[in-house]
Every structure is written in structure tokens, then in C-alpha cells.
Amino acid sequence: MDNRQTLLACAEDLFARRGYDAVGVQEIAETAGVTKPTLYYYFGSKKGLLEAILKERWAVLDARMADALAGTGDVACRLRQLAGACAGFFAEHRQFHLLLMSLLYSPRENEAAQTARPYLDGFYRSVVAVFENAHESLGNMRGRQEQFALTFIGVINQYLTFVLHRDIPPEQERSGLDEVVRQYLYGIFS
Amino acid sequence: MDNRQTLLACAEDLFARRGYDAVGVQEIAETAGVTKPTLYYYFGSKKGLLEAILKERWAVLDARMADALAGTGDVACRLRQLAGACAGFFAEHRQFHLLLMSLLYSPRENEAAQTARPYLDGFYRSVVAVFENAHESLGNMRGRQEQFALTFIGVINQYLTFVLHRDIPPEQERSGLDEVVRQYLYGIFS
């Protein structure tokens, strides 16, 4: 593996385990077995390193989400697919999930949080869009699309955080997720 | 206001706005209009300062939660009361809510997250207990109390983060919260 990829992997791991602010570039470089100038040669700054991690991972996640939403099912089906796609991706990249969660809930004025904001906002808008395009099955939502999207994301995130932290076998994880989504939708449809 | 309280207030604000790791003790002291040794006189360390914030706020939140759970209603009623109590408290202490959320989702090896862990675990156990004591109305939960508690917390947190960030009027906030809890319970009971 070349130094660039090693640096990305080490940084992702360290950021996910201790937090962006608590990890120094020195330590990242040492863990990757290179020196600081090498890190700065590839990424320009600590922030640039975080951006590179987000960009590379997001490209894959975005493609998976687009795939999951490509079908023509109803809202419930689409949300189940979306949740499944996210669960699959994050199960493969647990460290990235931890990192993303910590950035999602980081204070808004935090530098790392601001770096991640565009990506997280994009994700949020994707979920809102699913609810937006669902007025025929959900009826008039009276502008509650945002609330639905927010709480949906909240449920999924919390469940994934729970299930990825312990070592739940994949099939149990999936059935649990399906149940969580089903429960959530029952509430919405009522 | 005495210097101790000023320091607590300034630290809570700064931690909530930029994150524990991103704020230096120097800046906290300057914002409070005192010098570093004064900070260290009262709190011993940066971590001690965070602990003091958590301890003082938690005493109030804990009392409110105990109050809310003192009644003898069914699960739905108890959860609504619990959610209402939390919403009320966090509406009065928005900065603290932001801080707590950032700590809840901070990586586990982060020092600040470890400091907050006992408090957050206590909160989690309180919610689990509500579900534990509800087998007569929810039937056999087959060990899903934890999943219920987790996703319940996820929904509430996400909704409060949403509603406290914008400036939603209190009555609308409450009715929205009631609806979110109702939606959630519909899913559980089905």
C-alpha cells in the first residue's frame, strides 16, 4: 500500500477512535510510518486530510444510496432500501461510521464539523427528498418532511451505532434494522 | 456572580460551541476574566472543569427525570412525561444539550467522552428501566428493551437537536415532541 493510502487509513482509524481534535498530525504520520512532510505533501493540511477521507468514502456511499433509491417502490420500500444500503456500507466501514457520527454531533463552530457539514447536509437532503416525493402515499405532510427525515435519521443512526458497537451477526443486524424501520413507518402512517 | 460560576458558565458555552478538545484553558480563563491559576484553584484540571459542569447540571436533570417518572401511568404515559421533562430541561440549557450530544457521540477513547460516560450510561439505564417495567403492557419484549431504549433516545435527541437549533416556539416544540413520541410508540405497540 502506498503512503497516501496508508495515511488515509491511519488517520481514519485515529480520528474515529479518539476524535479529530485530540489527534495530532505527528501521531498520524508516525502510525503510518512516514514523517510529517510526507503527510503535508499529499494533503496540504490536517483539514485537507480529513476532507480526503470524507471525499473518498462519500463517493462510495453516495453511489450505494443512489442505487438503493433507483427503484420505483413506495416510501416504505424506498426507506427500507436506503436504510439497508447505509447499514451495509457502514458495516464495511465501521471506523468511518464512528467518525461520521462524531462529526455529525460535533458543535457547529468546530472546524472538523464544518468540514464535514456539506457531506452531512447532502445526506440529510437525500432523506428529505424521499419524504418529499411521497405525498401520494403519506398524504399532505404539512411541511413535516424535515421532521420525518430528522427522526428517521436519528433512529437509524442510533440503531447502527448500537449494533456496530457490539458484534451482532449480519443477519440479526439486518432483521433488527428492518424491524426498526417498520416500527418507525407504522408511526408515520398512523 | 463569583469567579467559580463564571468559569463554569464560560466553559460550558465554549465547549458547547467549539468542542472540549478545541478549547484551551487559557481561552476559558480569559473569557471569564480571570487567570489560569484561578481556574486550577477551583477545578484542578481541564477535565475537572468538565466534570463540575456535568455534575451540577446532572443533579437538576436527574431530579426532573425522577419527578417525571414518579407517577404511576402506563409506558406510553411515562415515556411522554420523560421526554417532556428532558425537553423542558434542555430548552432551559441549550448549550448543555449541545455539549452533551457532542460527548454522547464522541469516540469512546476520547478523554472528554470518558468523563461523561458514567452520566450518559445512567441516563440510558433510566430509559431501559422504563421499558423493563412495562412487560405487562408491551408483552414479552424478548430482550429488546435495549433496542427500544436506544431508538427512543435516538428519536428524542434528534428531534431536540433539530428543534433547539432553530427557534421553535415552546408550544409548537411540545406538540411536535408529543407527536414524535406518539409516532414512536405506535411502532412499538404494533
Add this chain to the structure above:
DNA sequence: CACGCATTATACCGACCGGTATATAGATTG
């Protein structure tokens, strides 16, 4: 070989980090 380019290391920068030794001021108490 000689040139240029991509990559990496040595050694360093000023600023800030969390934390402290020491002294001083003011109130309290014997």
C-alpha cells in the same frame, strides 16, 4: 549520463498546550 520530476526526510518555526511554583492581597481569627 544529465535533466527533471515525484517523493521523502532532517531539522526547524512560532504559537499554544495543560499545568505549576511562587508571591501577594485581603479578610478572618487568635
Add this chain to the structure above:
DNA sequence: CAATCTATATACCGGTCGGTATAATGCGTG
């Protein structure tokens, strides 16, 4: 008045922070 205790500031500690100037390495190409 002297002794003590609380609360505060000045000035400093070694270490680490993010970042960089400079040079050397290796390597493909003319």
C-alpha cells in the same frame, strides 16, 4: 498585632501543536 486562610496574579515549565524551508533520494526519460 501576628498568624492563618482564601483567592488571585505574575511568570514560568517542558512538551506538543500545525506547518514549513531545505535538501536529498530515487526514478523514468531524453
